[in-house]
Amino acid sequence: MEIFQTATIHALTVERSAPIGILPEQETSGGSLFLSNIDQVSAFYLPMVYSFDRSDARMVNVIKKALSRVLVPYYPLAGRLAKNSLGKLTVDCEKKLGVPFVEASANCSIEGLGDMRFLDRNVLRKLVYRDPTEDMLEVAPLLTAQVTKFSCDGFTVGIAFNHCMFDGTSIMNFMNSWSEIARGRPLSLIPCHDRTILKSRVPPQIAGTSDSFIHVSDVSDLKALYEEEQIVWNSFHFDNEKLATLKEMATVDGKIISSYSSFVALAALVWRARTIALKMKPHQLLKLLFPVDFRSKMKPPMPRYIGNAVVEACCLCSAGELIDEPISFTAGRIQEAIERVNEDYVRSWIDSLDVHQFDLLSLTSLALASWQRLDYGSTDFGWGKPRTFGTGDLPGGCLFMADGSERKGIVVVLGLPLSAMNTFEKLV
Known part of the structure; x- marks a missing residue:
């Protein structure tokens, strides 16, 4: 198994300009934008970094x-x-304060950063501008952008966006x-x-989503383990050959x-390897939660919808x-959870958020997000497709990413935690 350590170049020096607010080029609509219940529970910031091999003197102004x-349009x-x-x-579209934009330069080549699919927090905070008002929801920008030029003529585009x-x-x-x-x-x-x-519907009509909202107690005392030990982030590469073997294992019982x-x-x-690695007690209830995009499952389908069009499928x-x-049995649980997501499930999930508290960050749950199908390879600003696309600073979940374009x-x-990561590496 090939294991990648996250990029940890602490010597990276980045000089930034002061942020300037970028406004829409033309007059745009005002008013207030409704946010769905799914948007409401997603009001946190997520960073992303795209890296590119070449640029020229026009690059920053063009972007x-x-x-x-x-x-x-946005x-x-x-x-x-x-x-x-x-x-x-809601989004107050009258309060046109714009998107903070930062121009920056770095003291090294992009190659010097190593694997950029998952970035160390120290590197990430230098390549992505995080506004100091970020914790003040009604003041903070909904998007920030930073373009960083490197000594090799390559550049990165780092953004932080409010997931709502x-x-x-x-x-x-x-x-x-x-x-x-x-x-x-x-x-x-x-x-x-x-x-x-x-x-959401009034009154709420809830069916089939109850597992997602069941409160699970931490009888294995994972909180203490996470507080006592260093948290280690690693990435593991499964090539097509290993995936084919794994798929065979998942179907062997006939x-x-x-x-x-x-x-x-x-x-x-x-999910299984993480549970073993964390030495959970046999009677510990646990969940696997993962988002399912429902755009194609609605009638009519909603392909142009800009917002959060995902609900969490759940195995308990x-x-x-x-x-x-x-x-193979575990794989069957996951497949069934995916198949349960239809329009009725989606509507019920939205209604549930009016009634129940949804906790994605419980240590007993594995929150698994898949970015395998995200079309980042099309983000070409005029100097070629991105060489890498990555993130970092995730909560305690798990991310599946495509291996390159x-x-x-x-x-x-x-x-x-370090001891659990050592066990996990052996298991996978």
Whole structure:
């Protein structure tokens, strides 16, 4: 198993300009933008870094001007959050304060940063501008942008966005629109900002989503383990050959008519290995939670929807059950959870958020996100496709990423206490 350590170049020096607020190039709509319940529970910031091999003297100005232009169709990003009379978050599109944009230069080549799929916090904070008002929801920008030039003529585009505005598909659509404008191309997708199509029902109609909202107690005292030990982040590369073997393992008991996807087989392995590595007690209840994009599952489908169009699929069992059962059985649990996500499940999930507290960050749960299909390879600002695309500073979950733009495998990124990481490495 090939293991990548996260990039930890503490000697990296980055000089930044003062941030300037980029406003939409033309007058845009005002008013207030409704945010769905799914958006409401996603109000936290996520960083992303794209790296590119070459540039020229025009690069920063081209990207900056394109940002001003893309903020016309994506005008809510120039606004700020507000709260309505019910205490729910909305976007105040009258408060056009813009997107902070920072120009920066680094003292090394991009190659010197090593593996950039998952960045050390020290590196990430130098390549992504985080606004000091970030913790003040109604003041903070919804997006920040930083372009960093390197000594090799390469550059990075680092962004931090409030997840209430975008899910993975939406942020890719935005980045690809931004880069299309930079290349002088017309937009291939005109965004749909109407989020009222995902309003909750009154009264709520809840069925089939109860496992996701069950409170699970930490009887294994994982909190103490996470507080006492250093948290180590590693990435593990599963090439196509290893994935084929894993998919075979997931179907060996003969109960399965068709083979599982690489995601399902790998999720089963990772969930089981993490549970063993953390030495959970057999009677410990635990969940596997992972987002499922429902755009194609709605009637009519909603391909242009810009917002969060994902709900969490959930598997719930005890640690003893998970460890004792064959991996094919675990894969079956995950496949069934995916198949449960239909329009009724989505509507019920949205309604549930009016009634129940949803806790994604419980240590007993594994929150697994897959970025395998995110179309980051199309984000070409005019100097070629990105050489890498990465993130960092994730909560205690797990991320599946495509192995490079050719997608020849899956990279699994997760963080664990040191002793558990040593065990996890042996198990996978």
